[in-house]
Amino acid sequence: MDHFLYRDGVLFAEDVAVSEIAAAVGTPFYVYSTATLERHFRLFDEALAGMDHLVCYAMKAASNQAILKTLAALGAGMDVVSGGEYARAKAAGVPGERIVFSGVGKTRDEIAMALEGGIRQFNVESEPEMLVLSEVASAMGKVAPITIRVNPDVDAKTHAKIATGKSENKFGIPIAKARAVYAEAAALPGLEVIGIDVHIGSQLTDLAPFEAAYLKVAELTEQLRADGHNIRRLDLGGGLGIPYARSNEAPPLPTDYGKLIQRTVGHLGCEIEIEPGRLIAGNAGLLVSEVIYVKQGEGREFLILDAAMNDLVRPAMYDAWHDIVPLNEPEAGAEQLPYDIVGPVCESGDTFAKARMMPQLQAGDVVAFRSAGAYGAVMASEYNTRPLVPEVLVKGDHFAVIRARPSFDEMISRDTIPEWL
Numbered sequence: 001m002d003h004f005l006y007r008d009g010v011l012f013a014e015d016v017a018v019s020e021i022a023a024a025v026g027t028p029f030y031v032y033s034t035a036t037l038e039r040h041f042r043l044f045d046e047a048l049a050g051m052d053h054l055v056c057y058a059m060k061a062a063s064n065q066a067i068l069k070t071l072a073a074l075g076a077g078m079d080v081v082s083g084g085e086y087a088r089a090k091a092a093g094v095p096g097e098r099i100v101f102s103g104v105g106k107t108r109d110e111i112a113m114a115l116e117g118g119i120r121q122f123n124v125e126s127e128p129e130m131l132v133l134s135e136v137a138s139a140m141g142k143v144a145p146i147t148i149r150v151n152p153d154v155d156a157k158t159h160a161k162i163a164t165g166k167s168e169n170k171f172g173i174p175i176a177k178a179r180a181v182y183a184e185a186a187a188l189p190g191l192e193v194i195g196i197d198v199h200i201g202s203q204l205t206d207l208a209p210f211e212a213a214y215l216k217v218a219e220l221t222e223q224l225r226a227d228g229h230n231i232r233r234l235d236l237g238g239g240l241g242i243p244y245a246r247s248n249e250a251p252p253l254p255t256d257y258g259k260l261i262q263r264t265v266g267h268l269g270c271e272i273e274i275e276p277g278r279l280i281a282g283n284a285g286l287l288v289s290e291v292i293y294v295k296q297g298e299g300r301e302f303l304i305l306d307a308a309m310n311d312l313v314r315p316a317m318y319d320a321w322h323d324i325v326p327l328n329e330p331e332a333g334a335e336q337l338p339y340d341i342v343g344p345v346c347e348s349g350d351t352f353a354k355a356r357m358m359p360q361l362q363a364g365d366v367v368a369f370r371s372a373g374a375y376g377a378v379m380a381s382e383y384n385t386r387p388l389v390p391e392v393l394v395k396g397d398h399f400a401v402i403r404a405r406p407s408f409d410e411m412i413s414r415d416t417i418p419e420w421l
């Protein structure tokens with residue numbers, strides 16, 4: 001569910017007409033709904049009610065400071081995967097005890113930064129990383145709380161580029177080796193083993209892979225406890241999918257996911273953490289773009305937009321589908337035409353959709369990509385020296401630019417010319 005609805009034929013973001021924002025900010029831009037962000041966070045929080053838990057928003061999905069502050073105010077923790085994200089979480093006012101550090105290649109500097117500023121736990125991804133963490137923490141006279149990310153060898157049945165829980169993926173340690181690695185961890189100085197971490201992939205539309213993974217985690221918990229480890233926290237990752245096409249069957253609800261967690265690991269008495277990203281931010285954002293040209297091609301018509309793959313890379317990178325809708329609602333029964341919807345970037349991959357059925361559109365019409373809030377703005381670049389797409393946050397009947405479009409001068413002045421040139 002989201003808060004982008006047509007009212008009298010005009011697309012609104014909460015109580016603001018999207019066309020009003022387009023007129024004020026110019027296209028292309030991302031717009032987020034506060035109400036949707038809050039609703040989705042609360043769905044997860046309520047799904048785990050009754051269990052000692054913390055919902056740690058996976059901020060790589062959408063990491064604007066205003067979004068982080070919105071969620072932090074509800075009590076969200078943050079799942080960070082870099083020093084930059086850690087700095088963002090702290091700048092948004094999230095205390096260290098609510099920040100979890102994930103990611104396959106934490107550097108010494110990043111580890112030191114988190115130990116210095118405070119951290120809930122590190123999710124350790126490999127033995128070499130564990131050794132470095134032990135070294136850095138010991139040298140600082142600190143003790144790093146850790147879970148170890150196990151790779152349960154479960155097929156998440158999602159796009160190959162976002163599956164992370166099979167043995168061929170780079171993530172975590174093989175679950176079969178877990179007992180040996182935990183024993184090693186327990187013997188190292190500067191580390192305190194507190195739990196287990198797992199994250200099998202993103203955009204999962206079925207609960208079965210979660211169930212398979214969590215049952216393996218439950219079994220491992222018992223084994224590690226029998227080995228003498230005080231396993232008291234389970235980080236169960238993120239990954240619950242969202243409906244990218246309104247016409248598709250909706251993926252499982254957070255409440256059912258919560259029940260699954262209760263059923264698979266609830267009896268262990270552990271504190272539960274989850275790290276949802278996409279489900280919190282995905283349907284909370286639109287990418288809004290204007291049609292620059294309608295171009296007649298060989299046997300096809302192209303809609304050339306002012307947004308491109310550098311603003312939203314998901315179609316090019318993951319073959320992702322986004323529903324694309326005009327700001328003015330088409331009349332019921334209006335004729336639909338097939339369009340190839342593309343951006344202006346000099347790459348054939350700069351294609352958002354092929355033969356997409358749309359109402360007839362003309363240059364100057366504005367369209368919105370739905371479900372663009374997660375892995376949208378955060379993956380944007382300035383390829384083709386296109387200014388980084390701005391972001392806008394709506395709350396009720398007001399909106400604010402939360403990241404401004406840079407001017408060409410600002411972009412150019414980031415480069416420096418050596419004095420010998």
Ligand SMILES: *Cc1c(COP(=O)(O)O)cnc(C)c1O
Nearest residue numbers: 058102202238239275276277278
């Ligand atoms: C990306 C990621 C998440 C979030 O995944 P979503 O599919 O956005 O919910 C959670 N945990 C880890 C470790 C991740 O890498």
